[in-house]
Amino acid sequence: MLTFQAEMHAQAKLKERIIWLLYLGTVFFLLYGAANEFASLTAPHFSFYFEWEKQIDFIPAFIVPYMSSDLIFVIAFLLPQTRLELRVLALRVLFIVLISVMIFIAFPLEFSFSKPSTESYAFLFKLLEADKPFNQLPSLHVSFAIVFWFSMKETINNHLIKAVLLSWLLLVIASTLLVYQHHFIDLPTGALVGMLAILFIRENQSKVLITKFMTPRHLKMASYFLALSIGLMVMSFALTPIFLYFFLCCFSVSIIYAFGLNHLLDISYKKARLIRWFILFPYYLGCKLSWMRYKKSLPLVSKVDSGVYLGRHPSIGEYSKINALGVKRVINLATELPLNKTALIQHRFNFLDQTIQCPKAIHKAVVLIEKHKSDGIYVHCALGLSRSVIVIWAWMLFNGKTNEEITEHLNEIRPDYVKSKYMEVNISLYQKYLNSQLN
Structure with missing residues (x-):
């Protein structure tokens, strides 16, 4: 028989860490990109900034720490850590993405300053052009920097490396202003979302979410529903917004599988029953139709x-x-x-x-x-x-x-x-x- 160490305090295997990275990375780009596209379709939007911000210098070199945020995202998940530590990190990242994207959609803001032309770091700035000037408040760079610090400092024992990491994360936060990607208000709000993730999702206080039994097999199944969610999101922008409803269903099922929230798919589960029925009805219908199709042959x-x-x-x-x-x-x-x-x-x-x-x-x-x-x-x-x-x-x-x-x-x-x-x-x-x- 095949063996698998399911204990929460067991070391998460590299394969498991990679699967979590790919899953949550896809979730991030899917939701962030969808919110950005939605904002571009409904632009122009309000801009909020202080007059003194116009005096902030544009420093091209800070594009390096700004663009390194994605690399830190990767490192944070790939560092050796226990399954419990990995689950806490995953939940905090999901919390940040969901809360931030809901704010982006409900209160879209637009960056109002024009970037000065520069020949320095042309390649990185070219990559940055794909990120439209929306999804401002709260700053995900700031939220992620806080969560990644709290995660990585627990898995890094070398004090010098810790000091370098903290310094670099502070540069990442500063870079949001110095490469003209965010206004100041986005930083404290980003810090607030990051700190709320730390406060609400902790090993000793979030056992209902953290200790739910799940394995990489759950993530594999979650990935199937996530892939379907991506297709439905594309169809909602390309064809009709009706597909957003089916996206919401498939994405919800994906999250349920990923975090082992079995009870939420129980059709008889009474809490928030009407909301759950509304969101998951296509899934329930699909299960019913599948059963009707195959039952006669079994x-x-x-x-x-x-x-x-x-x-x-x-x-x-x-x-x-x-x-x-x-x-x-x-x-x-x-x-x-x-x-x-x-x-x-x-x-x-x-x-x-x-x-x-x-x-x-x-x-x-x-x-x-x-x-x-x-x-x-x-x-x-x-x-x-x-x-x-x-x-x-x-x-x-x-x-x-x-x-x-x-x-x-x-x-x-x-x-x-x-x-x-x-x-x-x-x-x-x-x-x-x-x-x-x-x-």
């Missing part, structure tokens, strides 16, 4: 053992067939699908589809099966091919079966189940968890 129920059954999400009429088997309880892992009315007792676990599941959550389902197997229990996900298989596999491990015996049995009763590396990692993590409970 068997409803497969018998695992006496009183224990495995299968797909049943329609309302199919519950009678399950009931006829003597089943009294259902473990429903397809929480993205509507809860059909049935007399059977339902236990719902919000497992994200096609991801690695939390071993502790799997064990709760295993204990539930073991407790009620004499009453008859039916374990299902959407199609009965992955999430339900993981739980059943874990239950058989709990009862002393070997992986070879389980594989042979599942090939007999559910031959089309998903055979993928992420499934192997699921089982490996549960075996490790089970051994820790037994020892």
Whole structure:
């Protein structure tokens, strides 16, 4: 079986750090670019500056620290750090981007000074021309500088390097004024957003967000939805703004996958239910249509053992067939699908589809099966091919079966189940968890 260290205090592998970098870098450029394009379409916009700012010198050399912000972004994610430290950094960056972009859209400001012509650093200034003179308040350069300092100073032990880093970040902040990219008001507001990110997202106070179980597999799935989001954003500018609604849905699902916020995709989750339904309706509809398409080609129920059954999400009429088997309880892992009315007792676990599941959550389902197997229990996900298989596999491990015996049995009763590396990692993590409970 494949191994993966899922503990939050384990060192994040380089591959994991790269995936986070690519994911959040894409999120940044997508949202920042969209806000900038929106501002350009609705220009001109108001400019806010103090008269004394006209006396600020334009210093071409400061284009170097200004443009280095992207490089610092890369370094901050690639530095060796624990999975917890990486998650905190990722959440802070996401917080800054989301808050800032909402402000850019709601209150677009425009930079009002003209840059003097200069032959120095022509290449860097040419690159800078792609950034239109909008997205002013708050300054993301300032917000990122603050967050990157708090992150990088924890992972850098050399005091000299720390001093150089701090000095350079201060130059980055100063450069926003000295290359005529921002007015002064953008700096303190950028600092405020950065400090709010530090204040709200901390290891000891943000456990609901930080400790949610997720793995690089979650990020892989999140990337698929993010890629779709990019296409929808392009279509919204090129064709019609209607696609913004579908963008909002796909982007939200991407964030949910990336940060392991499983409960937000649970169709029965009551908090902010109306808002969630409005935003995620296209996703729910897509899941429903997918289930309708494939359910006819898959068997409803497969018998695992006496009183224990495995299968797909049943329609309302199919519950009678399950009931006829003597089943009294259902473990429903397809929480993205509507809860059909049935007399059977339902236990719902919000497992994200096609991801690695939390071993502790799997064990709760295993204990539930073991407790009620004499009453008859039916374990299902959407199609009965992955999430339900993981739980059943874990239950058989709990009862002393070997992986070879389980594989042979599942090939007999559910031959089309998903055979993928992420499934192997699921089982490996549960075996490790089970051994820790037994020892």
